Amino acid sequence: MLTTKQRASLRMLANTLPDSVIIGKGGLTDTVLKEIDTALYHKELVKISVLKNCDADVKQMAFDAAKKLGAESVQIIGGKFVLYKFSQKDGIEHIQY
DSSP states (O other): OOOHHHHHHHHHHHTTOOOOEEEOTTOSOHHHHHHHHHHHHHHSEEEEEEOTTOOSOHHHHHHHHHHHHTOEEEEEETTEEEEEOOOOOTTSOOOOO
């Protein structure tokens, strides 16, 4: 569980991130979840964009993805959301918040 200060620090880092995963009309499928999980493993902090043609609620998709992947929802704004998960991968620079 992230504290308010940790969440604010991660939000600040996420401002400059490009969208790592884009969710289309199909919504939050197993393939998209696997892609998000891979991105979290390599980067720890991932920004996800939801296209306007997707009928699912962005907030619900963010919470579902976080729950299924064991990640933390950092921020939800409009059609984008940010997830964080500590990575066990060796050789990457872990986020210090």
